[in-house]
Amino acid sequence: MSSARKASPTIVLLHGSGDDAHVWDALVACLPQYTAIALDLPGHGSLTSRPGPAIMSVDDYAGAVRAEMARRAIEHVCLVGHSLGSAIALRMAVDYPALVSRLLLVGGGARLRVLPALLAEAKATPDSAKWQLVEMAFAPAHQQQAREFFEQRTPTAPGMLHRDLAACDAFDMMSELGHIAQPTLVVTGEEDRLTPPKYARFLAEHLDNARLVLIPNAGHYAQIEAPEAIAEAMRDWLG
Ligand code: COA
Numbered sequence: 694m695s696s697a698r699k700a701s702p703t704i705v706l707l708h709g710s711g712d713d714a715h716v717w718d719a720l721v722a723c724l725p726q727y728t729a730i731a732l733d734l735p736g737h738g739s740l741t742s743r744p745g746p747a748i749m750s751v752d753d754y755a756g757a758v759r760a761e762m763a764r765r766a767i768e769h770v771c772l773v774g775h776s777l778g779s780a781i782a783l784r785m786a787v788d789y790p791a792l793v794s795r796l797l798l799v800g801g802g803a804r805l806r807v808l809p810a811l812l813a814e815a816k817a818t819p820d821s822a823k824w825q826l827v828e829m830a831f832a833p834a835h836q837q838q839a840r841e842f843f844e845q846r847t848p849t850a851p852g853m854l855h856r857d858l859a860a861c862d863a864f865d866m867m868s869e870l871g872h873i874a875q876p877t878l879v880v881t882g883e884e885d886r887l888t889p890p891k892y893a894r895f896l897a898e899h900l901d902n903a904r905l906v907l908i909p910n911a912g913h914y915a916q917i918e919a920p921e922a923i924a925e926a927m928r929d930w931l932g
Pocket residue numbers: 710776777801802803804805806807808809811861886887888891892893895896
């Protein structure tokens with residue numbers, strides 16, 4: 694299908710802590726009718742050689758994504774975020790509403806506190822912290838998939854996992870959700886142990902125009918563990 698005939702809206706996807714745009718490969722493959730642009734955050738994937746400042750908040754990441762969208766001349770997109778990416782997407786929905794016509798939050802939350810031990814380990818021994826995070830993130834039945842994901846990951850710039858988790862830990866939009874008017878699809882794996890369904894229910898209850906979909910047999914990486922289930926929910930929601 695040529696890009697001229699693709700359905701709207703354009704979908705822009707933001708990955709989570711220590712990951713890169715490839716976390717969306719399986720989901721994007723299920724949605725060939727849409728133009729889907731999976732971005733790398735500074736210091737990740739194709740931007741590993743351009744990490745930016747040593748400390749970046751969710752606001753800073755939102756500014757970087759805004760700049761990249763301006764560079765590509767895209768607006769009114771369906772902004773999709775996973776974990777840290779969902780925090781960035783929520784921030785952008787409030788701060789740059791003209792860029793975001795719809796929101797899709799995967800494994801998200803209005804606050805994303807991080808286990809202090811994990812944060813400390815991300816600073817001291819990031820590879821070991823990343824494995825702990827991945828092991829906890831995938832559902833118990835998907836541990837083989839977790840190992841493959843971990844082994845195939847692209848290294849980030851040094852310090853990125855800690856920078857990302859610190860940004861999550863400081864993130865709190867619990868009292869700002871009323872400022873978000875965009876239609877929002879909240880998707881979380883029923884077995885998500887990092888951002889449990891409680892966080893998704895809170896989002897769905899406090900956003901004005903939200904639909905909640907809990908995905909059975911999936912954990913925090915629902916877009917990898919159950920891509921077709923999310924694609925089906927998206928197709929239904931996007932009409
Ligand atoms: N949506 C709805 N409720 C939330 C929430 C969210 N996004 N974030 C926290 N809460 C709730 C908690 O469930 C808790 O409710 P309770 O008092 O009824 O138990 C309350 O708000 C306070 O939680 P929190 O701010 O997280 O502080 P805490 O001291 O209770 O717990 C952690 C801190 C780190 C132990 C906890 O947040 C946790 O286990 N996090 C998940 C693990 C992790 O590291 N995830 C990585 C995310 S990127």
